[in-house]
Amino acid sequence: MTTAPVSKEATGEGRPKRRRGGGVCLRLVDWLRIRQLRDDGPFTSTRQAECLNPARVAAAGPVTGPPTHVSLTTDQPGFHSLHGQYSNGIIQAPNACVLGAYGSGKSAWVKCSYVLKPVATGARVLVFDKKRQHQDGADSGEYGRAVEILGGVKIPLDRRPGLGAVINILDPAIVAVGAEDSMVGQDELLSMAAEVACGGRLVDTADSAPAHALRVAHEAARRRAAAERRVAVLQDVIDALFSPDPEGVPGPVDADGRKTLAVQGVVTVETLIRWGLPVALGLQRFISGGDMSGLIDGETRGPGDTELDLSDPLLVFDTSAMSDSSPALGMMMALIGAFVQARWTLVPGPKILILEEAYNVDRLAGVASVLRALAKRGRASGTAVVTVLHHLSDLQEGSDLWTLIRETDVVHLFLQDKTDDAEQCVAMFGLDSSLLETLTSLHQGTHLLKVGRRPLEVVQQPRTALEEWITDTDAGMLAAPEAAPRFAVTEQEALDAAV
Ligand SMILES: Nc1ncnc2c1ncn2[C@@H]1O[C@H](COP(=O)(O)OP(=O)(O)OP(=O)(O)O)[C@@H](O)[C@H]1O
């Protein structure tokens, strides 16, 4: 319930007096005393009060989530939740992208609107935190304070033995064969890993069929592990590539149960070895001693061989120990995204996967296509994918990531410091060219918000004191230098120091 005082505009106070001889209606208005100023506000419900300013109320948009911003376009508070907007039919898929120049406030928005508020209202969130940030006397990563406040768990990814988590690419939580409309499967992840390791796509031709060799080796690995009553691991696939099952020869079987192509000598077990050899050699890079070992070899486990507990609502994978734009980093983002999404299918409720510094994966075709598949198939597990980038020019036009962003219904456009970048945004999202000036002059913490077909708004993110603390990424820039060492000044102090 609210009290709604009638404004001076509504009462007409201060307006010139009506000329004599006005219409019957106006006399009626006078008689009803509607144009008189009321000192005490009438007691009314919020619902009834809407009629006092219908145009403004309509502009505010539906309440689909917690309050997140103030619209500078309508002067109204704004509410934002990807799952809320999806369930209200405002957007077709619950995915978002956040674009903006360095330090424009992207992560602050993501931390408050896609981490703090969703987790506080029952969602699960997975973040890849790439930024090393020295805060509160420790190297906490930029999501460290969010983890501290929300009680989340931080999981390091680090190739050095015992320091990071290992994700088994053949973990039973991940379905063996992916389906177009539900989950990303082990088969897609394996081929992504092989492509990352081999540095190119696995394409089957008349002369060589590496993708087929990998597929049948995967099946053989699963069969062998099941027969031995254990979980299949990457080494099983490599073994099966080096020594394939005769069953892996493609094509029909004759009356005696023999593969026709093998009988004719067209494709034999030796042929399978030849097709699979580069894949096996590539995958060996992930096995102990290889240059990408310690990430996907062996059964899934947490740092220091502990059990990897993913039950916490906030999971922050710390990728700061991995080099920028490295193939291993992109591959792990896609693999962990698929793995956690698979585990989340068993848990009801909304989930959000946040890809900070997503441009890291664009050059890796197989990786970007898995991430796009995660976004497309997220509805099966209730997962929204949020992609955070600086500029569209960081992406190759037409790449999977580019397409993912073009298909995204919710776009947050922070400052674009170069006209070229702003023009690219205007073209990509079909905006009016009059917005170019706005895009190149947005202040920190302010952005252009596009949600489905709703009118565009310039929105500003107010932060509470706690949110300011959580989202402060300037600690390194603004930190005072450490206290200068004090030199001994007295004879006694000099002697003490010498001892
Ligand atoms: N709404 C806001 N109001 C005022 N200051 C803000 C707001 N949002 C962020 N800032 C400040 O701006 C600084 C940069 O914010 P943030 O780290 O979110 O930017 P970013 O765009 O993610 O930067 P980068 O591109 O380096 O990742 C932070 O220290 C933060 O405190």
Ligand SMILES: [Mg+2]
């Ligand atoms: Mg950031």
